[in-house]
Amino acid sequence: MSFTLPDLSDSPAERYAELATYARALLDGEPDRIANAANLSALVKATVPDLNWVGFYFYDGAELVVGPFQGLPACIRIPLDRGVCGAAARTRTTQRIDDVHAVADHIACDGATNSELVVPLVRDGELIGVFDLDSERTARFTDDDQRGLEGIAAVFVDSLA
Numbered sequence: 002m003s004f005t006l007p008d009l010s011d012s013p014a015e016r017y018a019e020l021a022t023y024a025r026a027l028l029d030g031e032p033d034r035i036a037n038a039a040n041l042s043a044l045v046k047a048t049v050p051d052l053n054w055v056g057f058y059f060y061d062g063a064e065l066v067v068g069p070f071q072g073l074p075a076c077i078r079i080p081l082d083r084g085v086c087g088a089a090a091r092t093r094t095t096q097r098i099d100d101v102h103a104v105a106d107h108i109a110c111d112g113a114t115n116s117e118l119v120v121p122l123v124r125d126g127e128l129i130g131v132f133d134l135d136s137e138r139t140a141r142f143t144d145d146d147q148r149g150l151e152g153i154a155a156v157f158v159d160s161l162a
């Protein structure tokens with residue numbers, strides 16, 4: 002079996018709509034969270050430009066534990082009261098950080114990272130984890146990126162059994 006990456010439009014909003022459709026097809030019928038997080042990380046890393054880290058942290062009931070990702074090896078466990086990922090999990094709101102160096106408790110896993118987007122993953126009121134994206138470009142993430150990547154995170158949550 003082989004996969005061809007989708008041919009995406011130039012308009013950011015359309016791009017993400019096309020990517021979400023492709024993501025839904027990629028995950029169709031598969032409820033395994035490791036498999037789906039791995040495939041989504043690979044899809045997003047290959048199609049969304051200027052990302053140096055894309056991946057998942059899962060909540061184990063006490064803290065966030067790194068899951069499937071694309072990028073350099075990362076911090077394994079993140080308490081909910083620390084970092085940008087912890088803030089997303091704790092507040093259950095997307096954290097969009099234009100300059101991570103301006104965030105006092107940002108956890109630097111890859112020193113090359115300058116901006117970050119973290120989307121909380123919540124299903125039926127229960128925290129599952131976070132979808133984390135890092136960029137070497139300052140202020141990499143726009144409103145379109147945030148909306149689009151929240152849509153991709155929703156595809157992941159919907160896929161779970």
Ligand code: SME
Nearest residue numbers: 075084085086107108110
């Ligand atoms: N920077 C994140 C930690 C995770 S890594 O970026 C992969 C944070 O401050 O929570």
